[in-house]
Amino acid sequence: MVRSVHVSLFSHCFSLLRMAKDAVDTPAVADIILAGASVEESREERDIRFMRAAIREAQVAMEDGEVPVGCVFVDRESGKVIGRGGNNTNRTRNGTRHCEMVAIDTVIELYGPTVLQRCRLYVTLEPCIMCAAALLQVGLAEVVFGAPNTRFGGCGGVFSV
Amino acid sequence: MVRSVHVSLFSHCFSLLRMAKDAVDTPAVADIILAGASVEESREERDIRFMRAAIREAQVAMEDGEVPVGCVFVDRESGKVIGRGGNNTNRTRNGTRHCEMVAIDTVIELYGPTVLQRCRLYVTLEPCIMCAAALLQVGLAEVVFGAPNTRFGGCGGVFSV
Numbered sequence: 359m360v361r362s363v364h365v366s367l368f369s370h371c372f373s374l375l376r377m378a379k380d381a382v383d384t385p386a387v388a389d390i391i392l393a394g395a396s397v398e399e400s401r402e403e404r405d406i407r408f409m410r411a412a413i414r415e416a417q418v419a420m421e422d423g424e425v426p427v428g429c430v431f432v433d434r435e436s437g438k439v440i441g442r443g444g445n446n447t448n449r450t451r452n453g454t455r456h457c458e459m460v461a462i463d464t465v466i467e468l469y470g471p472t473v474l475q476r477c478r479l480y481v482t483l484e485p486c487i488m489c490a491a492a493l494l495q496v497g498l499a500e501v502v503f504g505a506p507n508t509r510f511g512g513c514g515g516v517f518s519v
Numbered sequence: 520m521v522r523s524v525h526v527s528l529f530s531h532c533f534s535l536l537r538m539a540k541d542a543v544d545t546p547a548v549a550d551i552i553l554a555g556a557s558v559e560e561s562r563e564e565r566d567i568r569f570m571r572a573a574i575r576e577a578q579v580a581m582e583d584g585e586v587p588v589g590c591v592f593v594d595r596e597s598g599k600v601i602g603r604g605g606n607n608t609n610r611t612r613n614g615t616r617h618c619e620m621v622a623i624d625t626v627i628e629l630y631g632p633t634v635l636q637r638c639r640l641y642v643t644l645e646p647c648i649m650c651a652a653a654l655l656q657v658g659l660a661e662v663v664f665g666a667p668n669t670r671f672g673g674c675g676g677v678f679s680v
C-alpha cells in the first residue's frame with residue numbers, strides 16, 4: 359500500500375475539520391467535483407478536490423450526529439469517485455462502523471472486490487489500526503488522509519501495518 | 520483486554536481445525552453445550568465446551584465454501600452464548616467479513632453494544648490485526664483463541680494491540 363500525505367493538503371484538511379460547522383463545502387465545490395479534473399490539474403489540486411468530497415461526507419455524518427469523519431474511494435483508472443462513506447458508529451451503536459468500513463462494504467456490493475485494488479482512498483482522518491488492516495485485506499492501492507490520528511492511527515501515526 | 524490461551528485446548532483446537540472434515544462435532548457435543556455447565560466444570564472444561572461451539576461455526580462456514588474459522592461470544596455473567604459467527608468472506612466477496620466482525624454485528628443488533636464489555640470471545644483462530652482492533656473498539660473483555668495466526672495475528676502472534 360502506497361501512503362501519501364501532502365503537507366499543504368494536510369493542514370488544509372485539518373483546519374477544515376476543526377471548522378466543520380462553517381460549511382466549507384459550497385455548491386461551487388460540488389460543481390467542480392462533478393465537472394471532474396481539468397487537463398491542467400496538478401496532483402495536489404486533484405487531491406484537494408477529492409479530499410473536499412471526503413470532507414463533505416464527514417459533514418453529512420456530523421449533521422447525522424456522528425463523529426465527523428468521511429471518505430471517498432476513487433478509481434485511479436477512470437478518475438471517478440466509486441464509493442463514499444461517513445462514520446456510522448452512533449446510529450448503529452456499532453463502534454466498528456468507521457467510514458472506511460462503510461465505504462468498503464458499499465464499493466464491494468456495487469462493483470465487487472477487485473476494483474479496490476486500483477482505488478485511491480481519500481479519508482479526512484488517518485485510518486485507525488482496524489481500518490488500515492481492513493484496507494490491506496481488500497488490497498487497496500493507495501491512501502491519502504487529512505488529519506493524523508494520534509490516538510489510533512494505523513498508517514504511521516502509531517505504527518505502520 | 521485479557522488474553523488467554525490454554526496449551527492443551529490450543530493443540531486440541533489446532534488438530535480439530537486440521538481434521539475439520541472428519542466431523543469432530545457430534546450430536547453428543549451439541550447436547551453437552553445445550554445442557555450448559557455442570558457445577559463441577561473446570562475453567563479448561565468450560566473453555567473446551569465453548570471452543571467446540573466455535574469449531575462448529577467454523578465447520579458450518581467450511582460447508583458453505585468458506586475458510587473454516589468460527590467464533591462465539593459468551594456473556595460471562597450468564598455463561599450463555601449470545602452471538603456466533605463464521606467466516607463470510609467468500610460468499611460476500613468482502614475480505615473484511617471475518618467471523619469476529621460478523622459476530623460483533625450480530626450481537627450489537629440483538630443486544631446493543633454494552634453487553635460486549637462483559638463477554639468472552641472464543642475463536643478457533645487467533646484474531647487478525649483488523650479483528651483485534653475491532654474487538655478493542657467494542658470493549659471486549661476477554662479472548663480465548665485456538666490456533667495461532669502466524670501471518671496476521673493481532674493478539675500476540677505478530678504484535679499486541
Ligand SMILES: [Zn+2]
Pocket residue numbers: 456457458485486487488489490
Ligand atoms: Zn477506523
Ligand SMILES: [Zn+2]
Pocket residue numbers: 617618619646647648649650651
Ligand atoms: Zn480477522
